[in-house]
Amino acid sequence: MRKPLIAANWKMYKTPAEAAAFVQAFDLLVAHHHHADIVLFPSASSLAAVVGTPRSKHIQIGGQDMHWLNEGAYTGATSPLMLKAIGCTHVLIGHSERRQYFNETDTTVNLKLKSALAHDLIPIVCIGEHLNERESDLTAKVLELQVAVALEGIDPTTAHSMIFAYEPVWAIGTGRTATPATAEQAHKLIRGQIAASLTPAIAASTRILYGGSVRPENAATLCCLEDIDGALVGGASLDPNSFAEIIIQSKG
Ligand code: 13P
16 A cells, blocks of 8 residues: 655765766666655755656655745755756655754754645655664654654645655664664554554555665665565665665565
C-alpha cells in the first residue's frame, strides 16, 4: 500500500556538470526498475542542470531546504515558489545538518512543512536522535517531540503527501547503521505519534524512510521492512552505480 521511495541527498557535493552526468548514467541503470519512487536532492545551484537532463518519469527532483515564505529579504534562501518554478516536486525539511549548523528548530520545521504542503511540494521531514540521547534512553521522547511539534496545526486533510525520514544522527556519515530491529522500533514510534497528532489513517499511509549509512550491501535488509518504506541516502548516492544498486537491492 505504501510504495517504497529511495532518495539521494547529495548535500554540498557536485557541480551542475557533475550532477547532469550522474543523471545520464543513472537513468540507464534504473530505467526499468519501477518498484520504487526515486528522488534526487541536488544542491540549489545544480537543480536547473538536473531538472534539464532527460530522465525516466519515476526519477523526481527536490530541494535540500527552503524558506517558508514566498519571497523576501532573506539572503541565501530559496522559496517554495522558486523550487516549484524550477521543476522540483519534493523538498527536504529539517535535515540534522540544517539543525546542527544552520539553526533549524522544530518550530521552523513546522513552518516549512505547512508551507510545503500549501505549495503542493512533497515534504520529507527529517528527524532523529543524537548518540547521547539514545544512550540516555531518550530516543522515544526526542522522536515524539520532533514529530509532535512538526505537525502542530497541520490540517490532516492536507497531509496525504507528507513523508518522514528517520535519520539517527549517530548513523549519518559514520558507517554505523541502526539494526533493522532498532530502525523498525523507531519507525513504529514515529507512526504512532503521527496517528496521535493527525489521524490513524494518515499515519498508516505516510511513508517513513530510514537514513544513515545506507549502502548497497545493507539496502536489502534496511530499506523496506514492515514499517520502513524506503531510504534517504547520503554518501552512497553520489555514485550512479552505487545508488542504482541500492534501488535494485531495495526490491528485496
Ligand atoms: P549517509 O548515507 O552518508 O550516512 O547520509 C545520510 C543522510 O544524511 C541522508 O540525508
